[in-house]
Amino acid sequence: xxxxxxxPQSLIxxxxxxxxxxxxxxxxxxxxxxxxQQFPGKGPALLIAIRPDVxxxxxxxxxxxxxxxxxxxxxxxxxxxxxxxxxxxxxxxxRETSGSRLTFGExxxxxxxx
Amino acid sequence: EPEVTQTPSHQVxxxxxxxxxxxxxxxxxxxxxxxxxxLGQKVEFLVSFYNNEISEKSEIFDxxxxxxxxxxxxxxxxxxxxxxxxxxxxxxxxxxxxxxxxTGELFFGEGSRLTVL
Numbered sequence: 001x002x003x004x005x006x007x008p009q010s011l012i013x014x015x016x017x018x019x020x021x022x023x024x025x026x027x028x029x030x031x032x033x034x035x036x037q038q039f040p041g042k043g044p045a046l047l048i049a050i051r052p053d054v055x056x057x058x059x060x061x062x063x064x065x066x067x068x069x070x071x072x073x074x075x076x077x078x079x080x081x082x083x084x085x086x087x088x089x090x091x092x093x094x095r096e097t098s099g100s101r102l103t104f105g106e107x108x109x110x111x112x113x114x
Numbered sequence: 115e116p117e118v119t120q121t122p123s124h125q126v127x128x129x130x131x132x133x134x135x136x137x138x139x140x141x142x143x144x145x146x147x148x149x150x151x152x153l154g155q156k157v158e159f160l161v162s163f164y165n166n167e168i169s170e171k172s173e174i175f176d177x178x179x180x181x182x183x184x185x186x187x188x189x190x191x192x193x194x195x196x197x198x199x200x201x202x203x204x205x206x207x208x209x210x211x212x213x214x215x216x217t218g219e220l221f222f223g224e225g226s227r228l229t230v231l
Binding site (some may be wrong): 093104 | 145147157158159169170212213
């Protein structure tokens with residue numbers, strides 16, 4: 001119930017294309033859903049986050065779509081660039097646990113070809 | 115830009131040895147965390163620390179692990195008797211507030227790679 005399932009494991013997209021990464025969760029107590037971007041040799045860095053009171057959040061080329069009834073959320077990267085090549089992790093947190101634990105998905109390795 | 119710094123970047127140790135991983139969180143942050151990432155796998159929560167005590171710990175964080183904030187700037191993770199399966203990248207993180215709040219963004223360090231032989 002604490003798990004967050006992420007797919008695909010890897011994704012190859014052409015420059016200018018749309019990258020879509022999906023996550024699903026079971027525990028309805030989750031109430032905060034961030035996406036993290038990790039470059040090789042670096043720690044994860046927050047990219048964008050959403051709470052369940054909205055169905056979509058957009059920041060520049062990055063959009064989170066959230067479907068509360070389906071318990072799914074996804075990251076869309078528009079106009080993907082080679083510099084977006086990284087590993088992306090979805091995550092979830094719940095206020096019930098004092099909001100201190102992030103549960104991460106398995107990660108998606110994105111490659112954007114020039 | 116303020117950042118979380120971790121030392122050492124890589125440590126090789128023999129099974130059964132004690133290891134201490136060190137972190138300097140961002141100065142005005144109040145919440146501190148350790149996560150680990152076994153090679154090729156997902157990032158896993160170990161422990162959170164606030165107000166000089168553990169807020170929450172995962173099933174991974176057993177009696178072999180301990181955390182400490184020995185002074186006003188450092189935050190350490192100690193593994194008393196390392197096992198082969200402790201080999202991983204250990205990330206320290208800090209946040210200004212609870213994770214789910216707008217000011218609760220986690221800032222991760224670059225990690226300390228631990229190799230247990």
